Amino acid sequence: MLFLILPLIAVFMEAFKQGTAVFLSAIMEEETFSAVKLTLLVAAITVPLNVTFGVAAAWAIAKFSFRGKNVLLTLIDLPFAVSPVIAGLIFVLLFGSQGIAYPWLEANDIKIIFAVPGIILATTFVTFPFVARELIPIMEAQGKDEEEAAVSLGASGWKTFLRVTLPNVKWGLLYGVILCNARAMGEFGAVSVVSGHIRGMTNTLPLHVEILYNEYQFAAAFAVATLLAALALVTLIIKSLIEWKTQRESGGEHV
Amino acid sequence: MSIEVVNITKSYKNFTALKEVSLHIPEGELVALLGPSGSGKTTLLRLIAGLEQPDTGAILFHGEDNTNRDVRERQVGFVFQHYALFRHMTIFDNIAFGLSVRSRKTRPSKQEIKERVHLLLRLVQLDGLAHRYPSQLSGGQRQRVALARALAVEPKFLLLDEPFGALDTKVRQELRRWLRHLHEKLGLTILFVTHDQEEAMELADQVVVMNEGRVEQVGSPEEIYHLPANPFVYSFLGRVNLFRGRIRDGKVRLGEAEFETEWEHNSGELPAVGYMRPHDVEIALAPGDGHFVQARIQHISPLGPIVRLDLRRLDTDELFEAELSHQRFSELHVEEKSTVFVKLNNLSFYVESPAATTPRPTFLPIQASF
Numbered sequence: 001m002l003f004l005i006l007p008l009i010a011v012f013m014e015a016f017k018q019g020t021a022v023f024l025s026a027i028m029e030e031e032t033f034s035a036v037k038l039t040l041l042v043a044a045i046t047v048p049l050n051v052t053f054g055v056a057a058a059w060a061i062a063k064f065s066f067r068g069k070n071v072l073l074t075l076i077d078l079p080f081a082v083s084p085v086i087a088g089l090i091f092v093l094l095f096g097s098q099g100i101a102y103p104w105l106e107a108n109d110i111k112i113i114f115a116v117p118g119i120i121l122a123t124t125f126v127t128f129p130f131v132a133r134e135l136i137p138i139m140e141a142q143g144k145d146e147e148e149a150a151v152s153l154g155a156s157g158w159k160t161f162l163r164v165t166l167p168n169v170k171w172g173l174l175y176g177v178i179l180c181n182a183r184a185m186g187e188f189g190a191v192s193v194v195s196g197h198i199r200g201m202t203n204t205l206p207l208h209v210e211i212l213y214n215e216y217q218f219a220a221a222f223a224v225a226t227l228l229a230a231l232a233l234v235t236l237i238i239k240s241l242i243e244w245k246t247q248r249e250s251g252g253e254h255v
Numbered sequence: 256m257s258i259e260v261v262n263i264t265k266s267y268k269n270f271t272a273l274k275e276v277s278l279h280i281p282e283g284e285l286v287a288l289l290g291p292s293g294s295g296k297t298t299l300l301r302l303i304a305g306l307e308q309p310d311t312g313a314i315l316f317h318g319e320d321n322t323n324r325d326v327r328e329r330q331v332g333f334v335f336q337h338y339a340l341f342r343h344m345t346i347f348d349n350i351a352f353g354l355s356v357r358s359r360k361t362r363p364s365k366q367e368i369k370e371r372v373h374l375l376l377r378l379v380q381l382d383g384l385a386h387r388y389p390s391q392l393s394g395g396q397r398q399r400v401a402l403a404r405a406l407a408v409e410p411k412f413l414l415l416d417e418p419f420g421a422l423d424t425k426v427r428q429e430l431r432r433w434l435r436h437l438h439e440k441l442g443l444t445i446l447f448v449t450h451d452q453e454e455a456m457e458l459a460d461q462v463v464v465m466n467e468g469r470v471e472q473v474g475s476p477e478e479i480y481h482l483p484a485n486p487f488v489y490s491f492l493g494r495v496n497l498f499r500g501r502i503r504d505g506k507v508r509l510g511e512a513e514f515e516t517e518w519e520h521n522s523g524e525l526p527a528v529g530y531m532r533p534h535d536v537e538i539a540l541a542p543g544d545g546h547f548v549q550a551r552i553q554h555i556s557p558l559g560p561i562v563r564l565d566l567r568r569l570d571t572d573e574l575f576e577a578e579l580s581h582q583r584f585s586e587l588h589v590e591e592k593s594t595v596f597v598k599l600n601n602l603s604f605y606v607e608s609p610a611a612t613t614p615r616p617t618f619l620p621i622q623a624s625f
Contacts (some may be wrong), residue, residue, distance in 0.1 A: 145339035148306055151326045152333040153353035153408055163356065167343045 011229050014222035026212075026220035027227070034200045035208040036227070038116070042204060043184040046123045050180050054131025055173065059165065061132075062139030063147060079128045088122050088193025114196030119204065122190035127183045134176030138169050171246045175239065182235040186228060256317045256411040256444055257282045258303060263312035265298055272298040274468040275312070280446060280461075282317075285438045287455035288448045290465035291491070296448045297336075299465070300414050303446070305329045316411060332405030336417040338397045340389040346400055347372055347385040353408035375403040378437075395426040402437075412444035419454065431458055452492050456480065464488050486605050489530045496536070496575040498599070502527040502606055509599075510571035512548050516604060529602040533563065536577035537598040538587060547596040550575075555591055557581070564589075566597065 015023055026032065057076060061069060079087065095101050095112040105112060112118045146168065150160040166173075188206040195202040197211060205228055212221035260278040264271070273295045280286050288296040301307045303314055305326035313322045321329055341349050348355075350372045354363055363371065376382045379399035389397055398418060405413060418434070419427040435458055438445055449455050455462045456476040464471045464479060464487075472484040483489040500509035503524040507514045514529075539547065553574070554565040562584040564577045577597070579587075589595055 145335050145337060146341055148326075149333070149335060149339040149404075150341070150352065150356070152304060152306065152331065153356065153404065154327045154330075155352070155356040156327070159356045163352075164341055 008229060008233075011222055011225050014218060015226045017222075018219045022219050023223045023226075026217075026223035029220075031199050031203065032208060032224055035203045035205050035224070038119070038203065039185050039205045041116070042120055042123050043181055045120050046127055046184045047177060047181050049124055050127050051131050051173070051177055053128070054133075054135060054176060054180075055166075057132045058135035058139055058169075059161070062136055063144055063165075076129050076132050079126050080133075084122075084126050084187065084189030085193055087125050088190035091118060091122055091125075091190075091194050113194055114198065114202060116202065118194035119191050119202060122194045123184050123187050126187050126190050127180045130180035130183060131173065131176035134172050134179070135169055138172040139165070142168055171242050175242050178235055178238050178242070182231065185231055258412065258444065258446065259313075259315035259318070260299070260303065261313045261315065263299070263302060263309045263314070265295075265302060265307065265309050272468055273302070273309075276465075276468070276470055278463060278470060278473070280444060282444055283442050284460045285435070285445045285458060286447070286461045286463060287459035288446065288463050288465060289450070289452060289455040289491075290471075291450060293467075294465040295468040296450075296465045297416055300333075300416055300446065300448050304331050304333045304414050306333070330408065330411050332408065332410030332413040334398075334401045334405050334413065334415045334418060336420055338389075338401040340397055340400055340404070342389055345386050345388060346376075346381070346392070349389065349400055350375055350404045350407050352404065371407060372403075375407055378406070379403045380433075393426075394422045395430055398422065398430060399433075406441075410443075412446065415445065415447035417448055417450070419451075420449075427454075434458065456492075464491065466491070483603070486528065486530060489603065494533050494576060494578075496531045496533060498529040498531070498571075498573060498575070498602070500527055500529065501525065502604065507604055510548060510568060510573075512599060514602065514604070518604075518606065525606055527604045527606045529599075529604050531575075531599060531602045533576040533578040534561075535599075535601040536566075536575070536579075537600055538564070538577055538579060538583075538589075539596045539598065540587065540589075542596045543598070547598050549594055550597045551594050552589060552591055555589075557584075566595075568597075569594070 057072065060066070061072060092113055093099055095105060095118065097113075099113075110117075112121065146164050147160050150164045151157075155163065185204075186206055187204075188210070191204055192207060192210075195204065195207060197203060197207055199211070203211065205224060209221050209224050209228070212224060258278075258280040260276060260280075263273050263276045265273040276295070276299060278299075288299060290296045298307065302309050305321070305324060305328075309322065313320055315321060316329070341352065344352070351368050354368045354371065357363075372385070373382065376385060379402060381396060381399055381403070384392065384396070389400070392400065402413075402415075419430055422430065431454065434445075447458070459476060461473060462476055462479050463473050466487050472479055472488045474482070479488055480492050483492065489495060498509045500507050501524050502516070502518060505516050505518050507516055507527050507529065509529055549569040550566040551569060552564050553567055556563045556565075560581055561578050562581055564579070565574065566577055567574055587595075
């Protein structure tokens with residue numbers, strides 16, 4: 001608890017050290033504003049993408065048996081195993097100015113590295129496992145019985161998925177989304193490598209905090225950091241709410 | 256609707272669940288698939304439902320080939336062993352599911368669905384529970400919801416996988432009677448899987464005995480109990496005593512007892528096994544007419560209306576069981592360690608046929624008499 005609460009208090013104390021006015025001005029600054037916007041944009045694209053992928057992958061892995069299932073599982077775990085910095089470097093090697101795909105990208109005037117698409121790609125890669133990893137054990141524990149029952153009653157695959165599979169994992173899914181979102185907004189390593197730190201353009205919130213800190217603008221750095229801390233707090237509260245809710249619902253729920 | 260299973264084989268990665276199984280289930284009958292676990296009975300049920308695909312063979316409904324039809328087109332009512340109720344839906348929504356997922360063209364109106372569901376709830380005696388969730392019901396109630404849900408789509412027939420397996424004895428007995436009643440009322444073809452021979456005998460018109468992916472025997476409960484086709488069926492359907500001996504010129508010797516049989520093969524001496532139900536063992540205090548062997552009572556277990564004796568033959572040292580009515584037992588005035596005379600009635604002998612070329616030994620049942 002000490003290790004969790006103390007830094008949090010420190011962040012807020014540092015942020016307000018020079019008064020509320022400094023805090024507000026740091027937050028209301030143009031560059032902070034654009035960093036917030038970019039962070040939200042990245043999350044808004046990354047999270048739905050990974051939800052779609054995660055649900056599909058978890059569904060395939062938990063409910064069907066097929067060749068290459070283990071390969072898929074390993075691929076899902078890969079972002080957890082690889083350091084985010086390496087992940088970012090891989091994208092630089094692929095799409096950067098020395099990269100394999102660079103000539104083609106240049107010819108078509110597409111910018112990935114040091115631009116928003118690179119940040120989204122890197123973030124998607126890093127947050128790739130959250131939803132799938134959250135759903136696979138839940139789906140596996142529930143088995144295939146209810147789906148089989150639905151199909152035997154004449155439901156199509158899509159209707160079975162929408163009316164039986166999805167409602168049964170809704171809390172797990174929400175949990176996965178929350179974690180995925182927190183990571184997407186807070187990711188530093190991979191994004192730092194691919195973004196290029198262009199102020200007002202490719203700076204996300206965590207990168208912005210770092211830049212401010214390196215420029216000895218401590219109060220401003222901590223002020224922006226409070227935004228991320230607030231995000232963490234909200235995430236934790238929602239997470240506990242979901243846990244409390246699922247625990248209450250699963251009391252004797254195992255049909 | 257009748258069901259025809261033709262030469263079905265189904266294997267999984269490393270074992271064969273069904274080996275060339277053929278079966279005919281006549282319209283309107285209540286049929287039990289009976290066998291130990293791993294005998295392939297559930298696999299067969301799932302194949303008929305379309306939840307699995309056979310490797311070879313065909314499945315016909317009323318003469319119409321359904322082998323390659325999808326589950327949802329087969330219109331079968333399937334009730335799962337653990338009910339598989341939709342846990343996030345109310346009982347009403349569970350039963351209405353099959354109707355409400357239909358495409359707009361074939362879907363009944365909301366009012367019709369409502370009437371249908373309430374009719375079914377009355378049929379399964381659960382009216383008033385429509386707005387509960389599955390987790391709020393008892394096992395027996397869940398089972399009946401599962402049945403109502405399957406019946407809602409007006410299936411051609413019902414397939415039940417171990418329908419009463421997870422219930423306690425009293426509820427199970429109640430539900431059996433209820434299912435029998437339902438069958439009489441609806442006249443639907445019902446096929447159910449069970450490993451409980453008593454359940455199969457009590458409920459079914461026809462019993463299909465399965466073992467190791469094959470059908471061992473099909474017949475009425477009467478037939479399979481009294482005329483079992485082979486030792487497996489014999490021993491699966493109740494308690495059994497085994498006596499090992501040899502057969503020569505149609506005569507079987509089991510210790511001091513000799514039996515005349517109708518076996519006419521003349522192929523020298525062969526091993527033969529005599530099968531006998533414990534209730535066919537006759538116990539007397541003195542040797543009467545016919546051949547009696549002597550035995551010592553090892554243990555007496557009073558089981559309510561009957562008494563079971565564990566006996567040891569004095570001539571061969573073989574252990575066997577006898578069951579007699581409580582009344583007969585008190586007439587005999589026997590106790591543990593006392594020696595009695597035993598008459599072995601209704602023995603069936605099985606001889607491993609030397610002519611058999613199949614990898615499995617064929618058994619020739621012979622009814623024997625003293």
